[in-house]
Amino acid sequence: MLVRPVSESQSERSEIIFPGDANALGNLFGGRLMQFIDLVGAMAASRHARAITVTASMDHLDFVAPVKVGDLLILKSSVNRAYKTSMEVGVKAMVEDVRAQRLRHVSSAYLTFVAVDSTGQRIEVPQVLPETENQKRRFEDAARRREMRSEETLRKRAMRAAMAPEWHS
Template sequence: MEAKPCSKSIALKTTHVLPPDTNAYGTLFGGKLMAHLDDIAGIAAVKHAKNPVVTASTDSVDFLAPVKVGHYISIEAFVTWTHHTSMEVFSKAITEDIVTGERQVCTTAFMTFVAVDSDGKPVPVSPVYPESDHEKMLHESAPLRAKRREERRKNSKELAKTFGTKYVME
């Protein structure tokens, strides 16, 4: 498969933060922000894979700045690294006070997606290559993040096995 540049997968989304999207403190629900990240990162993955994708994992999401009601949030995402059927996608969310123009990065995240066919079976994806210095930095550090994800997934499987399917109250 022919390699593609990271820039071919860039996806962008801007949305207005409205009262139903916020908590009692007037800031965006963390889960709502995570849904936006998953949405736009998934679009970036589809743009690269040219196939449907499923979310395989989300690395830690740190909320760096509050997103207030009435502000806008802009999210950009692009594929930084690929494996056989999976893609690592970097996302950055920026909150902006539309009145003052003040902008802050409110979160960054890495998510992993797997390309699938119409039966939901994994399919190979094209390699990706970086062009900019930022893309090169993310691309070069991706194998370490992939190794950490593999270890985390192994630990998660062990926890699932240990705790099983019974509820605590059973």
């Protein structure tokens, strides 16, 4: 079984926020932040799998603080855990105060990516080797989140099945 350390998946992306990225209050659009998060998450997933990856879900996203026009947004990602064909990727978004040389946490998210071949068929991915105590904690936390996602998927499936006759009336 192939195993890759978390450090091989770590990715970073930086963006300066311009007026076209923001609402009337000068705050970054949430959807634009989600796009940046998805892109840096895909970078980590692709590095880990060494394959094409597609976003399966973004199941947890916290908007902690606004990002303003002119801010320097830094996004960091890494694979927390890998399963057979899927991976959980954690993304942290921060704003850098370049004058004070400080980072301010503005958002966090967990995404699931699936590795696919050139025809779109799922392919197996290497397992993750957590190296630091923080990576080991995220590795364990990912298993708990996966269990919650599975429970939620079953709940939604049952709800859709119960509503199906109504949709066809």
